[in-house]
Amino acid sequence: MISFLLIILASLFFMGLVVRTKSIASGRKGPGVFQPMKDIIRLWKKGSVYSKTTSFIFQIAPTAYFTSVIMAILMIPHGNNPGLISFDGDFVFFAYVLTFGKFLMIISALDTGSSFEGMGASREALFSMLVEPAFFILMGSFALLTGHTSFHSIFSMLHYGSNISYMLGVLASIVFVLIAMIENSRMPVDDPKTHLELTMIHEVMILDNSGFDLGLIMFTTHLKFAMYGAMISNFFIGMLPLEISIPLFFVIQAGFAITVGLIESFMARFRMGHNPQFIFILTSVSLLIFFGVLLVLGKFM
């Protein structure tokens, strides 16, 4: 429960921090950290407009997407405190609950019949598919390291006995930062700021969504960011008591948001054709973690 509340709290300011970082990096003052959330609340007060060519899928998809992420968040533990849902092998369930939401978004984009949205859907499907092996190799390695298969037991058993295991924590954080960037369609894979439909991935899929639905999709993005931030913080919290772990949680979330902002400020987006190559890097890093785990366990001896 505690982790669920913390993630919701972090999601309120996460995107604001990213935007603020980008503003400051480009020499502007920028809006307050709660501005993106205020925009979403404004959207929530509006009704939605539905195109006549769309079916019920288009109408249920944003809600289903939102629900899938909420469901996934319920499984995230906070150090020693398990999430509301916790069972052996829950990380597999976690991955596919997220995929289910994404699948509905993809077919809802196809439902509009727009060629732009079709393009966006195809890109999103491809990139998410390429991310999947990285996530499973990573979680599998940690399952091997700790001998457990649920988020809670993996993270609570995770302790850093040797230098190599510190390395593993750092590598895992890198992988999660990048997964979060790809899953949330941020730079350098996608440019959330662009107005050009032809270069978008996620934004172009939701071109036809409006009002409440759009607000829901945008809030879901914030939630997903905070969720991955929570996951990263779990690599470091371990068995720490709450009075240390809660501030640490927010420090890590803020650090994550600032990192995202800085990456987006000082580099250009990748060419679309280079994205798959980039995403494969994640799998390679995950494999490094896997071999690191084997090393720690002494399997090479």
Add this chain to the structure above:
Amino acid sequence: MKNISIHNNQSIPLNDIPELNYNELLNNAVKFLFERPDRHCVNYFGLKTEEGLKLICCIADDTEHLIYLSSSIVEEGSILPSFTAKNHNFEKFEREIHENFGLAYSDHPWLKPLRYSQNRFDENQTIANYPFYKVDSEELHEVGVGPIHAGVIEPGHFRFICNGEQIMHLEIQLGYQHRGIEQLFLQKTKLLERTTLAENIAGDTTVGHTTAFVNLWESLCGVQPDPSLDYARTLALEIERIAIHTGDLAAICADIAYQLGNSVYGRLRTPFVNFLQEWGGNRLGKGLIRAGKINYPFSTGLAIRLIQILKAYEPDFTEITEKLFALPSTLSRMEKTGVVTYKEVLEIGTVGMAARMSGLNRDIRKSHPSNLYGSRIVHEPIIKRHGDVYSRVQIRKEEIKQSIAYIKKLISHVPDFKKPENVVFTPGSDKFVLSLVEGWRGEICHCAITDSSSNLILYKIKDPSHHNWMALAQSVRNNDISDFPICNKSFNLSYCGHDL
């Protein structure tokens, strides 16, 4: 070959243009242009006369600094062999003639409406039923973009035929911005009205188009402009070039999502447009260029301001440019993206930056100089060879540096400006005049013809975008569809300049 040669901004009696029969005109023009990259057709248009439709062909020779004119009279509505079948330089011109006068071509490969002008021959042709090129295939799909631009700039429709992410073909359909400018030039008889029209041909090239108009008008009326006017026009042209090039660099950075470049270049552009406001009261330079006079003399005080602006501009520009050209992520987006080869640009007949990016040396400042070019400023065009986005960005970078040097040279000596006074302009009768100016985008061509009672009977405008749109369509072939925006922005062509 039967023709008459004139210099840039020279007016001649209309009857001096030799009249040939159509086949002779065709063969001569094709032969004249054959394997001569230093020659290109600057304008080719029809004029309704009593005897029939008079076609006038103007071919510029960059080596001899001359423009060759010849003409032919044909019957309206007749079916003729096309120039385009032999030389693609004429593709847009013949489509325009076909659209306006119903002249049918037997072997034109792409005889589609150009801009749906209000006085078109066939009123049944409407923008809603443009005949797009279509491919019947299960694998390929079409993506239609526009007419409303994603950034809500100007309207134009782009139809892609794609194989997945790869563009196979792009067709650009324009005409949404048509205002009938050429007709308005004939209807509005006051000089001020016409100057204002020239200022509004393309908002981003106000100085370029207005300079072309006033040069032409002064020549047509036989008025020798004061040297200080040439000075002001040259200076304004270079300031406009810096301002727009810098703005373009900002926009290119935005399209590749390089935020730092976008915000720094965006900030650097502003002092120059603001300087135009300081000088002439308008950020785009409207009201600054006037035939025979200037209402806002350039003063030493303004020169000092300009030096200050340059001093602040240069170090920041150098720093961000070094960053932009050294960052792997930006280079990977620009290099080998949107390539148009030398052969292709030659065939299309592109002008300005879109020619120089691929090694085709076309720069009016060098080949047909007017105002202070060729005298006080000896221009050497900047040529790149690769024809990709990177080349176009490099040209902008180096032209900005060049323009800064020119401005410094110009403001080292500010001439005396006379008090503005209204000169009486009376255009000559039965005259033909042609004016070429190198705007920031490329060659601007204005042509005017008067009748026996000195009234304008034809005013023809050719913006550099006229030819260059085709180069954009070629550049995106086999590129990712997601790279289209950066290709488009690196050309930065004008919709209204094309649609008139």
